[in-house]
Amino acid sequence: MLAAAGMSLAALTGTVAATPARAGTPLSIVVSGNHFVNGAGATIRLLGVDVPSTEYACDQGWGYSSQPLTVTAADAIASWHADAARVPLNEDCWLGLNGQPSYGTASGYQQAIETWVSDLNTAGLYAIIDLHWTAPGTGDADGQRPMPDAHSLAFWSSVANEFKGDAAVVFDAFNEPYSPAANGDSSLAVSWSCWLDGGCPVPVANQDGPIDDNDTYTAVGMQAVVDAIRGTGATQPIMLGGLSYANDLSGWLAHEPVDPAHQLVASFHGYYGEACDTAPCWDTTVATVAAHVPVVTGEFDQGYDCVDPPTTPSSLTTFDTAFMDWADAAGVSYLAWGWWVLGTTSTRCSALGDPGDSYALISGYSGTPVSPDGSTLRSHLAALVAPGTVQVTTGSLAAGAVKAKYSAALSASGGNPPYRWSVSAGRLPPGLHLHSTGVITGKPTVKGFFAFTVRVVDRKTRTKPHTQNTGARSLSITVG
Numbered sequence: 001m002l003a004a005a006g007m008s009l010a011a012l013t014g015t016v017a018a019t020p021a022r023a024g025t026p027l028s029i030v031v032s033g034n035h036f037v038n039g040a041g042a043t044i045r046l047l048g049v050d051v052p053s054t055e056y057a058c059d060q061g062w063g064y065s066s067q068p069l070t071v072t073a074a075d076a077i078a079s080w081h082a083d084a085a086r087v088p089l090n091e092d093c094w095l096g097l098n099g100q101p102s103y104g105t106a107s108g109y110q111q112a113i114e115t116w117v118s119d120l121n122t123a124g125l126y127a128i129i130d131l132h133w134t135a136p137g138t139g140d141a142d143g144q145r146p147m148p149d150a151h152s153l154a155f156w157s158s159v160a161n162e163f164k165g166d167a168a169v170v171f172d173a174f175n176e177p178y179s180p181a182a183n184g185d186s187s188l189a190v191s192w193s194c195w196l197d198g199g200c201p202v203p204v205a206n207q208d209g210p211i212d213d214n215d216t217y218t219a220v221g222m223q224a225v226v227d228a229i230r231g232t233g234a235t236q237p238i239m240l241g242g243l244s245y246a247n248d249l250s251g252w253l254a255h256e257p258v259d260p261a262h263q264l265v266a267s268f269h270g271y272y273g274e275a276c277d278t279a280p281c282w283d284t285t286v287a288t289v290a291a292h293v294p295v296v297t298g299e300f301d302q303g304y305d306c307v308d309p310p311t312t313p314s315s316l317t318t319f320d321t322a323f324m325d326w327a328d329a330a331g332v333s334y335l336a337w338g339w340w341v342l343g344t345t346s347t348r349c350s351a352l353g354d355p356g357d358s359y360a361l362i363s364g365y366s367g368t369p370v371s372p373d374g375s376t377l378r379s380h381l382a383a384l385v386a387p388g389t390v391q392v393t394t395g396s397l398a399a400g401a402v403k404a405k406y407s408a409a410l411s412a413s414g415g416n417p418p419y420r421w422s423v424s425a426g427r428l429p430p431g432l433h434l435h436s437t438g439v440i441t442g443k444p445t446v447k448g449f450f451a452f453t454v455r456v457v458d459r460k461t462r463t464k465p466h467t468q469n470t471g472a473r474s475l476s477i478t479v480g
Contacts, residue, residue: 027168027474029126031237031263035294035331039167046126046170046296046333047381048082049361052340054113055132058093058101059142064112067340068365074116074123075395076367077339081381085125086298086335087116088132088175091155092141100141114162121168122476123395128239128335129163130172130298131155136204136217143206146190147198147219148174153228164234171238172267172298173225176245178207186211190219192251195243197221223257230260239296241267246298247274249289256293265294268332272302272319279326287330297327297334301359301373320376328384336361336377390415390458390471399478400429400444410438415458415469424472426452429479444479451476 028039029046036044053066067073077085092098094113096106117127135141136149152174163169177195180186180203194200198221203211222240229238238259242249246269256264266289270277276285289295302319320336327334342360361374369375385391393411400406412419421438428434431445434454453474460468 027121027124027126029168029170029237031265031294034290034292036237036333044083045331046084046128046335047384048084048086048125048335049077049080049339049377050086050088050299050335050337051077052088052338054116055088055090055130058090058103058109059133059140061102063103064093064101064109065116069112069116069119071119071122071396073365074119074125076365077120078123078125078395079367079393080378081385081391083125084128084170084333084335085120085339086128086130086172087113087120088130089113089155089159090141091131091134091151094155094158095151097151098135098138098140110162117163117166117169119396121166124473124475126168126170127166128170128172128296128298129159130175131159132175134174135206139204143208144176144178145204145206146178146180146188146202147194147200147221148225149217149220152220153224156225156228157232160229160234160236161232164232164236167236169236170265170296171229171234171236173222173229173238173240175241175298176269177241177243178245179243180211182244187213188216190243192243192255194219195221195251196223196255196257198224221257226257226259226264235261235263237263237265237294239265239267239298241269241298244275245269247271247276249285249295252289253292265296266290267296267298270297270300270323277319279322282323282326282330286332290330290332295330295332297323297332299337300334301337320373321380324377324380336373341365385414390419390456390469392454392456392471392473394454394473394475397440397475397477399480400432401480402444402447405443406432406441408440410434410440410454410456412438412456412471414471416460417458419456419458422455422457424453424455426450426474428452429477432477440477444477447479449476449478 029036038044057063057066092100093109101109120127133141133143134145134149134152179190181189186203188202198219200219201216202219204215204217205211226238242252246267249266249268252266268286286295300323337359339361360370362368363370369378390412391414393413397408410421420436421434423434429444429450432440432442434440453472456471458469
């Protein structure tokens with residue numbers, strides 16, 4: 001996100017301790033033509049939220065994150081009927097470069113991210129791992145740069161190698177490529193040719209710093225990043241953001257990198273007030289790309305610009321809905337920025353304490369929405385669940401222990417209760433049983449990770465024609 005670190009960071013508190021990551025996941029996602037399919041071959045879209053702070057907290061000494069990264073937090077995201085969360089990372093913190101992370105260690109940062117991704121998967125969420133903050137040479141990865149640098153290739157070789165066994169992960173190669181010349185604050189330009197193959201000089205300064213055109217590094221192109229990821233044997237989808245902070249996809253198809261796995265995805269970012277923030281632009285650029293490859297809107301939000309407020313405030317309450325309605329019709333995925341608490345539930349500038357932008361979806365990490373962005377997103381995702389269907393609302397299940405009593409109750413919504421439950425795929429840990437009432441009980445007898453799918457059926461309608469609704473969800477239990 002543009003100027004993500006400038007938003008009331010003092011309101012964000014807390015640290016995350018590293019814990020061992022759980023292995024295995026029942027989720028799977030691959031590119032098929034111009035859309036995604038899951039392990040069952042069904043077409044899916046990535047709909048969810050960005051979870052900020054893992055890109056800056058480690059650099060600024062807050063912790064590995066400035067918000068709780070737990071199964072409970074992941075469940076709160078899933079409770080909005082989301083199926084994906086984007087995880088922004090810091091190049092130096094992951095690699096242990098240039099004195100980073102300022103908090104903890106590189107191995108601790110890596111473990112915290114691995115655990116968070118595992119928790120997201122456990123909650124039924126696909127994880128988009130995003131290279132967000134970078135810096136060339138001996139500089140500090142303290143913000144966004146125009147293009148990847150040499151460290152970015154080492155970053156992706158390490159990250160892809162770590163997550164290549166997780167079929168529920170998508171890689172976002174570089175958050176928001178941009179051309180400093182297009183911003184009018186530099187003579188240094190990033191063309192689409194440089195976007196693909198690299199080689200052009202770009203400023204060392206981050207997007208918020210004063211630019212010196214004599215202090216540059218050589219941009220690394222998207223083809224090299226794709227090659228670094230595929231060089232590890234990782235085959236997951238790779239998102240590639242266009243120019244102008246990923247708001248411009250006009251040259252994407254003509255400069256698409258070569259991918260032997262055929263798993264490339266276009267990444268679009270859409271904020272109110274940017275050049276491409278209307279349906280005519282989405283129709284002529286985004287939809288054109290979406291006809292050939294999947295498009296994921298890695299970030300979108302109407303927000304509120306406190307420095308230069310829009311002259312038509314009503315647009316602040318219509319942009320999100322207009323974009324999501326358009327994306328639904330076009331088959332485009334989208335994730336809103338950002339799942340974080342900024343210390344205020346108001347979008348009025350006077351409530352923020354200092355000039356800036358308000359892009360918060362929630363006022364509490366249990367998932368309490370902030371209006372208009374959070375409330376609009378939550379209600380929109382809920383409306384996409386077909387009326388009359390049954391939705392399994394259990395996000396994750398607690399771990400168990402061998403020979404220890406275990407009990408967990410599954411939950412569902414919609415349809416016509418009461419519900420009847422069963423296991424339709426996979427298996428429960430030996431010693432546990434799912435009762436038709438939705439309660440899992442018993443004493444596990446074997447250690448391990450057990451993935452399974454639960455099926456819920458509601459009661460037949462009393463009137464003819466008798467109809468019955470079903471729902472399903474992939475879950476897992478770890479027995480230690």
